[in-house]
Amino acid sequence: GESVGLHLPTLSVQEGDNSIINCAYSNSASDYFIWYKQESGKGPQFIIDIRSNMDKRQGQRVTVLLNKTVKHLSLQIAATQPGDSAVYFCAENRPPPGGGADGLTFGKGTHLIIQP
Amino acid sequence: NAGVMQNPRHLVRRRGQEARLRCSPMKGHSHVYWYRQLPEEGLKFMVYLQKENIIDESGMPKERFSAEFPKEGPSILRIQQVVRGDSAAYFCASSRTGQHSGANVLTFGAGSRLTVL
Numbered sequence: 001g002e003s004v005g006l007h008l009p010t011l012s013v014q015e016g017d018n019s020i021i022n023c024a025y026s027n028s029a030s031d032y033f034i035w036y037k038q039e040s041g042k043g044p045q046f047i048i049d050i051r052s053n054m055d056k057r058q059g060q061r062v063t064v065l066l067n068k069t070v071k072h073l074s075l076q077i078a079a080t081q082p083g084d085s086a087v088y089f090c091a092e093n094r095p096p097p098g099g100g101a102d103g104l105t106f107g108k109g110t111h112l113i114i115q116p
Numbered sequence: 117n118a119g120v121m122q123n124p125r126h127l128v129r130r131r132g133q134e135a136r137l138r139c140s141p142m143k144g145h146s147h148v149y150w151y152r153q154l155p156e157e158g159l160k161f162m163v164y165l166q167k168e169n170i171i172d173e174s175g176m177p178k179e180r181f182s183a184e185f186p187k188e189g190p191s192i193l194r195i196q197q198v199v200r201g202d203s204a205a206y207f208c209a210s211s212r213t214g215q216h217s218g219a220n221v222l223t224f225g226a227g228s229r230l231t232v233l
Contacts, residue, residue, distance in 0.1 A: 034221065041226075043226045091159075106159040
């Protein structure tokens with residue numbers, strides 16, 4: 001089954017407020033996590049990433065927090081703008097046996113709705 | 117840099133027909149991944165290829181689906197004898213190397229939306 005999931009399918013916030021999108025993962029071997037933003041009719045767009053040896057990483061208006069104890073990942077968006085409306089996916093990378101890459105495992109996504 | 121190019125953007129097929137989806141990776145990227153996205157769902161990994169090699173096809177259905185990435189030309193995802201359940205958005209992504217890291221993230225195309233009537 002899914003090893004990466006989200007707590008809420010839809011999140012509605014007022015423009016200008018901060019948004020927090022949550023994600024749970026179950027594979028403790030995952031060593032790398034990414035947040036993607038997908039606007040309607042488009043492909044996923046990279047937002048921010050974090051390696052498992054970190055617990056926080058900041059970008060421009062976005063912060064990702066990683067809590068390995070409870071296998072929880074969150075994306076914080078500061079001063080949410082209308083252009084932030086999209087579906088946000090977290091993804092994990094699990095190192096396969098022998099190394100290499102077999103793709104990312106995505107959660108189902110959270111639809112962020114910005115209210116004026 | 118035109119990014120990852122996928123075509124067609126929209127494809128309509130009748131049950132039993134074949135669907136061919138093409139993906140040209142970003143310049144300098146030799147690793148290609150295909151994902152499938154059902155409505156209101158996340159992306160599901162299908163297959164990972166390098167030039168002329170399939171590295172991991174653990175997400176590919178055992179029948180009717182195949183993928184290739186020839187030495188010259190785009191990567192192709194081929195679906196034979198399509199059924200209605202194949203209706204989905206198919207995304208291609210590319211990366212410079214096969215290792216996911218901060219210096220090497222997947223770049224996605226805009227997707228190909230397949231509708232099976």
